[in-house]
Amino acid sequence: MFALTRKILDAGWEFKQIGAVGVPEPEDEFLPVAQFPTNIHLDLMAHDKIPDPFIGLNEHKVQWVGEQKWLYRTSFTVGAALEGEKTVLQFDGLDTFAAVSLNGTSILESDNMHRTYRVDITSTVKEDSNVLEILFDSAVIRGKQLMKERDFKPVGMTTSGTDKSRLLVRKATYHYSWNWGPELMTCGPWRPISLERYISRISDLSTKVNISVEDQTAAVHVSAEVEYGNDNDSVAFTLIDSDQNVIASEVAKVSNSGICFMQLKVQDAEFWWPIGLGKQPLYTVRAKLIRESKSLHERERKIGLRSASIIQRPLKDAPGTSFFVEVNNVPIFSSGSNWCPADHFVPRVTAERYRKLLKMFVGANQNMIRVWGGGVYEEEIFYDICDELGILVWNDFMFACGTYPADAAFQSTIVAEVEDNLKRLRHHPSIVAWSGNNEDYLFATLFHAEYDINDTNPENWLKSNFPARYIYEILLPELCTKLIPDTSYHPVWHQTRPWQEYPILGSRFISEFGMTSLPHVKTIESYLVDSPLSERHPHSRTVDHHNKELQHERKLATYLIENFKYGFGLEEYIYITQLNQAEAMTLAMRAWRREWKGPGREYCGGALIWQFNPTWQVTSKALVDYFNRPKMAYFTVKRDIAPISLGIERKEIKTPQFEFTRAFIDTETRFLGWGTNVTLKPVTYSLTVKVFELSTGRELMTRVETRELAANISTELFDLELPKPRTSTEEPLIISTCLRTLSDNGSEGAVVARCTNWPQPYRYLNMPKPKLDICVDGDVITAKANIPVKGFLLYVEDVDGVEFEDNCLDLVPGDTQTVVAHGLNGRAVTWRYYGME
Known part of the structure; x- marks a missing residue:
């Protein structure tokens, strides 16, 4: 009697084109794949059959690839099977329409990129050599055929004008293009394929954790499902702590239904906490299938002992309810970003790249990441790293920006998809919420679908032209209740408005907001490599091609013209x-964190920026670009969502001197300040408030006082009148605040937080030329100025060799700022600031 064996089939793969639609003609010979797992674009690039579609305008040149059929094959050998032994192929991801055959016999027809498929090949596999073939059909052609066959007419458009047929195809939506991504319709075996042999196995291992924060105890309810079990089987459960100590160990008999349960209790439990609030210890739950004193199969999961839920309760002095995440009975203000796949071609995203990006995420003081519904259910390593780093994950189900169908066949594939992924991912402590879709309700409303929020009859929904409401409000909640009962589920929800209005556009939880910018110049040069010098211009055809936002020229131009001279x-x-x-x-982050005002007054419980990362070299709303190069906003956000941060609002109050006058108006300008402390302890600091004239740097006001910031709350700090300038009533005044630590004797120490407030818009300001004093000592850069300076940005030539801890500073007189640049090692430092000639 032998234990389960698993062999990853990652060797010997080759591919070729089958048939031809248009040009070019297919190759007769198979070619080796570039890697495994893989996709067709990676393989064609490796053999110079297509140019890199990320370069220049090459995206247009490779559109034919997505309309062809591609055959992948490999061979493998197996020995003779034991009596009663099963042989199974597991396909972790096939993109998307795939006909799979083994030794010429059809064994699988797949149509869902997001699913895992298991196929019993016991009667098909041959002793010794076997040939496995996978024929991938064109997802876009098949999708259009399905639209015609079903007479499918979705309501309205889809985002960025992407093909409507995507709504019928369970494929990563961003492959069809998005407002930040290219249209590159991939196919191929994009996740591992494995061969298993076993007599019996543990098909699923799940846990449910209950904790008592007060008693520091936990109960881990473990469940194992056994495939091909018998009356003599048992499962040995073991719980191991992060130091590899066995905490509990129990044996349970397998029931007739193939399921066994056990409760493992933990004393002196080490709880899993979000980043910044504690440690992230991970326990291991191990299950061993025993038959006749022999181990047939062993599975394990790493878990965290924590509770997590979305809190929606009435608010004081405000309509509606709160919406925030609570972990281990502690309310959390969620500050973070939305996650898109780290590359358009996911198979080439390495574990190192995932770790680099997620460490940058934590390095920017972000604590929640939202896995967006137009991408993929991410790789295990992504969630493993989130577990390790304490990143909270809000995960969408894969629906985005459209009115999907909900017929029986579509519901069936969704059930299988959701079950696969919830079972795969539900043990991760980082995942604290799932949501039904991205903006589908917005599209239903925007295009006047038959959507009545007051209609509570699901049968009516299915008969409407927004039937997917049934999926989001019936199907998905039922699956979540069944498979992840202790994780919150929420069915989910965007205009060129001045960003100065962000504070009044807030809500109880902002799941998306963003602003477009160009990436680093070297990132742009990476796709201009084969372009003429004339294309090295912000409005060239090539640069324009790498901006997929609809009407992006008008949108971005409006924001820039409204605010800056350039x-x-x-x-x-x-x-x-x-x-x-x-x-x-x-401006947005400061204002929305201000609304975190304590129990019963959680008027805003979180803000997630769109987006953290892009899938290629593109002008986008991302905080870091395709090559992990941080934009300026990465650093400002890092400061504004630090555990301790400051904010300032400038308010103008106009009072007519008498009725009906328009000429005689008294104007009072006040500035209001607040501090946000999202740690769990109150802190006391020295608060300094200063007002400067922009043109001279003259200090008009200084106020120093000791202030306490209560724990996990925003505190209003001051409401003061802005002093009059000495030189001219038109002289711009800059407000500066900072918090410094206090020693036992009351003397000031290090700066904990800074904030400046400038008159808006910046285009009205005549920026004087400052006298800068920049000093570089090893990896430490200090900067000071004689007048206020906006947007002081440090540069080095070898950008990828240096990691700045801070950047994009506002300088004011008398405040020397220090930046650590890891890896500087004598490199020359240059800089730029707003208004610099």
Whole structure:
């Protein structure tokens, strides 16, 4: 009697084109794949059959690839099977329409990229050599055929004009193009394929955790499902802590239904906490299938001991309810971003790349990441790293921006997809919420679908032209209740408005908001490599092609013209778009965190930026670009959502001196300040408030006082009248605040937080030329100025070799700022600031 064996089939794969639609003619010979798992674009690029579609305008040149059929094959050998032994092929991901055959016999027809397929090949596999073939059909052609066959007419358009047939196809939506991504219709075995042999196995291992924060105890309810079990089987459960100590161990008999349960209790439990609130210890649950004293199969899961839920309860002095995440009975303000696949071609995203991006995410003080519904259910390594780092994950189900069908066949594939992924991912402590879709209700409303929020009859929904409501409000909740009863589910929800209005556009939880900017100049140059020099211009055809936002020329131009003076050189344009993005994000984050006002007054419970990362070199709302190069907003957001942060609002109050006058108006300008402390302890700091004249740097007001910031709350700090300038009533005044630590004797120490407030819009400001004092000592850069300076940005030539801890600073007189640049090692440092000639 032998234990389960698993062999990853990652060797010997080759591919070729089958048939031809248009040109070019298919190759007769098979070619080796570039890697495994893989997709067709990666393989064609490896053999110079297509140009890199990320370069220049090459995206247009490779559209034919997505309309062809592609055959992949490999061979493998197996020995003789034991009596009663099963042989199974597991396909973790086939993109998307795939006909699979083994030794010429059809064994699988797949139509869902997001599913895992298991196929029993016991009667098909041959002793010794076997040939496995997978024929991938064109997803876009098949989708259009399905639209015609079913007479499918979805309501309205889809985002960025993507093909409506995507709504019928269970494929990563962003492959069809998006407002930040290319149209590259991939296919191929995009996740591993494995061969298993076993007599019996543990087909599923799940846990449910209950904790008592007060008693520091936990109960881990473990369930194992056994495939091909018998009356003599038992499962040995073991719970192991992060130091590899066995905490509990129990044996349970397998029931007739193939399921066994056990409760493992933990004393002195180490709880899993979000980043910034504690540690992230991970326990291991191990299950061993025993038959006749022999181990047939062993599975394990890493779990965290924590509770998590979305809290929706009435608010004081405000309509509606709160919406925030609570972990281990502690309310959490969620500050973070939305996650898109790290590459358009997911198979080439390495574990190292995932870790780099997620460490940058934590490095920017972000604590929640939302896996967006137009991408993929992410790789295990993604969630493993989130578990390790304490990142909270809000995960969408894969629906985005459209009115999907909900017929029986579609519901069936959705059930299988959701069950696969919930079972795969439900043990991760980082995942605290699932949501039904991305903006589908918005599309239903925007295009006047038959959607009546007051109609509570699901049968009516299915007869309407927005039947997917049934999926989001019936099907998905039922599956979540069944498979993840202790994780919250929420069926989910965007205009060119001035970003100065962000504070009044808030809500109880902002799941998406963003501002477009160009990426780093080297990132742009990476796709201009084969282009003429004339294309190195912010409005060239090639640069324009790498901006997929609808009407992006008008949108971005409106924001820039409303706010800044600028030229049109590429470097300056990059700078000004990134400064625009940084200012928009900082205004929003400061204002919305201000609304975190304590129990019963959680008027805003979180804000997630769209987006953290893009899938290629593109002008987008991302905080970091395709090569992991941070934009300016990355640093401003990092400061604005730090555990301790400051905010300032400038308010103008106009009072007529008598009725009906328009000429005699008294104007009072006040500035209001607040501090946000999202740690679990109250803190006391020295608060300094200063007001400067912009043109002279003259200090008009200084106020220093000791202030306490209560724990996990925003505190209003001051409401003061802005002093009158000495030189001219038109002189712009800059407000600066900072918090410094206090020693036992009351003396001031290090700066904990800074904030400046400038008159808006910046285009009205005549920026004087400052006297800068920049000093570089090893990896430490210090900067000071004699007048206020906006958007002071440090550069090095070898950008990928240096990691700045801070950047994009506002400088004011008398406040020397220090930036650590890891890996500087004598490299020359240059800089730019707003208004620099």
